[in-house]
Amino acid sequence: METDLHSLKIDRSARREPESHPARRWILVSLLVVVLAGGAVFAYRAMTAPLEVTSVHVAAPSATSEGGGHQTILSATGYIVAAHTIEVASKVNGRVLWIGVEKADKVKAGQVLVRLEDVEYRAQLQQATGQLQNLEARLAELVNGSRPEEIARAKADVEQAKADLENAKVTLDRTSALTKEGVMARQSLDDAQAKYDSAVAKVNSLQRTLDLLVAGTRKEQIDQVRGQIEQARGAVAYDQTQLDDTVIKSPVNGTILERNVEKGEFVTTGFVGDKGAKGYVVSEADLMDLKVELDINQNDFARLKADQKGVITTDAYPDRKYQGMIDEISPEANRSKATVQVKVKVLNPDDYLRPEMNATVEFYDDRPADTITASKPVVTVPAAAILNGAVFAIVDGRARKRSVTTGPATSKGVLVESGLIGGEDLVLNPPADMADGQRVAVKSK
Numbered sequence: 026m027e028t029d030l031h032s033l034k035i036d037r038s039a040r041r042e043p044e045s046h047p048a049r050r051w052i053l054v055s056l057l058v059v060v061l062a063g064g065a066v067f068a069y070r071a072m073t074a075p076l077e078v079t080s081v082h083v084a085a086p087s088a089t090s091e092g093g094g095h096q097t098i099l100s101a102t103g104y105i106v107a108a109h110t111i112e113v114a115s116k117v118n119g120r121v122l123w124i125g126v127e128k129a130d131k132v133k134a135g136q137v138l139v140r141l142e143d144v145e146y147r148a149q150l151q152q153a154t155g156q157l158q159n160l161e162a163r164l165a166e167l168v169n170g171s172r173p174e175e176i177a178r179a180k181a182d183v184e185q186a187k188a189d190l191e192n193a194k195v196t197l198d199r200t201s202a203l204t205k206e207g208v209m210a211r212q213s214l215d216d217a218q219a220k221y222d223s224a225v226a227k228v229n230s231l232q233r234t235l236d237l238l239v240a241g242t243r244k245e246q247i248d249q250v251r252g253q254i255e256q257a258r259g260a261v262a263y264d265q266t267q268l269d270d271t272v273i274k275s276p277v278n279g280t281i282l283e284r285n286v287e288k289g290e291f292v293t294t295g296f297v298g299d300k301g302a303k304g305y306v307v308s309e310a311d312l313m314d315l316k317v318e319l320d321i322n323q324n325d326f327a328r329l330k331a332d333q334k335g336v337i338t339t340d341a342y343p344d345r346k347y348q349g350m351i352d353e354i355s356p357e358a359n360r361s362k363a364t365v366q367v368k369v370k371v372l373n374p375d376d377y378l379r380p381e382m383n384a385t386v387e388f389y390d391d392r393p394a395d396t397i398t399a400s401k402p403v404v405t406v407p408a409a410a411i412l413n414g415a416v417f418a419i420v421d422g423r424a425r426k427r428s429v430t431t432g433p434a435t436s437k438g439v440l441v442e443s444g445l446i447g448g449e450d451l452v453l454n455p456p457a458d459m460a461d462g463q464r465v466a467v468k469s470k
């Protein structure tokens with residue numbers, strides 16, 4: 026039994042290390058080499074793969090189509106404005122009785138726009154007219170003098186008074202003699218004397234009246250009444266003007282931009298607040314007299330001059346072009362914006378243009394081509410293509426960095442004055458770490 030157990034023991038000395046098979050080792054090494062090589066190739070391709078980018082094509086520079094083939098010198102954007110906007114106000118206070126226009130209506134000079142209530146103004150005119158007529162009648166009376174019948178009656182009164190005076194003189198003389206003889210009392214003499222004195226006074230008074238009737242009215246009195254008549258005529262003219270001003274008319278040919286009142290509202294000629302009476306009834310402008318208002322950067326202002334010509338386009342109708350010319354330059358600059366305001370008159374406006382539309386003016390040099398000094402072409406690129414004063418042009422599948430000199434921004438992009446000639450394809454929104462010569466692939470649109 027014991028012998029059997031010994032026979033069951035494992036002979037550990039008999040264990041040996043297995044020998045490696047040569048073919049198996051070669052296979053393992055080969056697999057490792059393949060894996061390492063594949064990883065290296067993948068890493069290389071990942072590191073050298075072209076970067077997908079979005080491109081933008083830069084149009085070749087060209088002269089403005091309306092500029093006769095001349096060189097564009099500056100592009101600027103602004104707004105169309107009416108050359109003259111008129112707020113038609115009332116000259117008198119009153120309530121609106123009738124209004125005959127709507128917004129956007131075309132009107133002619135002299136056309137009635139609004140009527141105000143005029144009852145009070147008519148009454149004032151009637152009163153002033155009556156006063157004038159009264160004074161004119163008074164003047165006629167003074168100038169014409171007394172009638173012949175009045176003078177004849179005055180003469181008769183004087184003759185009668187003289188007869189009474191003669192009779193009183195006879196009575197006085199007789200009474201005086203009788204009194205001296207003691208026939209009549211002293212009282213009788215006093216009564217006769219008083220009657221005589223009264224007769225003398227009456228003759229003198231009637232004679233002066235006759236003299237005035239014969240001589241007529243004094244010049245000073247006539248001049249005084251004539252002055253009063255002139256004053257009354259002025260009052261009539263003023264009241265007539267007030268009445269006429271209750272009818273408000275258009276001062277010019279134009280288009281109604283805003284209707285500010287309604288029937289029944291009160292309009293005034295004085296200061297107007299936010300509520301209550303209105304200060305004007307309509308605003309209008311001649312839409313065939315338009316300008317483009319521009320704020321020109323001070324760095325670019327020297328490129329322009331008075332009467333500088335340009336081509337005007339709008340965002341609303343980019344295919345329509347209008348000729349323009351500078352006709353107003355602000356005498357002072359805007360300190361906060363570092364700009365100078367310039368207004369360009371639209372020489373050939375039409376019904377497509379509206380105040381407050383966006384507009385771009387391409388200023389050009391209209392001198393003959395052989396007198397213009399050659400200059401580097403100016404192209405326009407999107408602002409998103411510029412990175413730190415440079416752009417990346419796509420050449421043979423690589424991004425080539427090019428430094429550029431930029432000008433003012435316009436509605437179409439940023440003007441590039443040097444560094445590009447036009448016709449290039451640029452990387453749009455280049456990454457901050459993009460390197461010169463980096464491989465790129467344009468994304469399909």
